[in-house]
Amino acid sequence: GAVVSQHPSRVICKSGTSVKIECRSLDFQATTMFWYRQFPKQSLMLMATSNEGSKATYEQGVEKDKFLINHASLTLSTLTVTSAHPEDSSFYICSAGLEVALHFGNGTRLTVT
Amino acid sequence: GENVEQHPSTLSVQEGDSAVIKCTYSDSASNYFPWYKQELGKRPQLIIDIRSNVGEKKDQRIAVTLNKTAKHFSLHITETQPEDSAVYFCAASTGGGADGLTFGKGTHLIIQP
Numbered sequence: 245g246a247v248v249s250q251h252p253s254r255v256i257c258k259s260g261t262s263v264k265i266e267c268r269s270l271d272f273q274a275t276t277m278f279w280y281r282q283f284p285k286q287s288l289m290l291m292a293t294s295n296e297g298s299k300a301t302y303e304q305g306v307e308k309d310k311f312l313i314n315h316a317s318l319t320l321s322t323l324t325v326t327s328a329h330p331e332d333s334s335f336y337i338c339s340a341g342l343e344v345a346l347h348f349g350n351g352t353r354l355t356v357t
Numbered sequence: 358g359e360n361v362e363q364h365p366s367t368l369s370v371q372e373g374d375s376a377v378i379k380c381t382y383s384d385s386a387s388n389y390f391p392w393y394k395q396e397l398g399k400r401p402q403l404i405i406d407i408r409s410n411v412g413e414k415k416d417q418r419i420a421v422t423l424n425k426t427a428k429h430f431s432l433h434i435t436e437t438q439p440e441d442s443a444v445y446f447c448a449a450s451t452g453g454g455a456d457g458l459t460f461g462k463g464t465h466l467i468i469q470p
Binding site: 276278285286287288289290293337339340341342343344345346347348349350351 | 389391398399400401402403406444446453454455456458459460461462463465
């Protein structure tokens with residue numbers, strides 16, 4: 245079945261630094277990928293829709309200058325959390341659609357100290 | 358935009374009993390309703406989905422029903438097993454597929470031995 249690979253699975257960084265998270269579709273091409281944030285015991289909140297070759301579409305309230313998204317190829321989207329702060333600590337999950345189904349990466353646990 | 362309400366937030370059932378999770382949606386144009394299972398610390402995985410032209414769909418112990426008039430859909434798990442313990446998310450979209458999914462807040466299903 246379709247596989248979405250996300251790296252790293254865990255990252256700890258210091259406040260003020262930037263962190264890049266990669267999302268790859270391993271066996272299919274994805275013109276669109278999605279980035280979610282999930283707080284403990286809460287639902288998946290869509291942050292942005294990543295479009296190959298064009299600008300990402302951000303949800304209301306998500307700072308596009310803080311959460312930089314690049315979708316340079318049909319199999320790779322990256323999310324960069326810039327100038328990270330402790331409140332950015334969360335679980336970030338990417339996903340890609342194949343036909344009607346949405347396939348998720350394993351997620352990245354970001355801890356900002 | 359779409360709003361998806363999910364109940365209950367926590368559901369505890371005895372092993373072997375049935376579990377029912379209910380969701381309502383607000384946008385009458387929604388036409389695709391998937392259900393995801395997320396085990397602790399892992400990625401959400403699609404377990405079943407239904408389109409608006411179908412009232413019920415079944416896959417072994419799992420079934421989903423859809424009432425378009427009332428704008429609600431439900432997940433039914435029969436003969437529950439310990440491995441069914443997880444958080445379940447419903448979702449709805451108007452695009453007929455993975456694009457633009459709005460998730461419910463999730464239901465923590467606990468199977469009591």
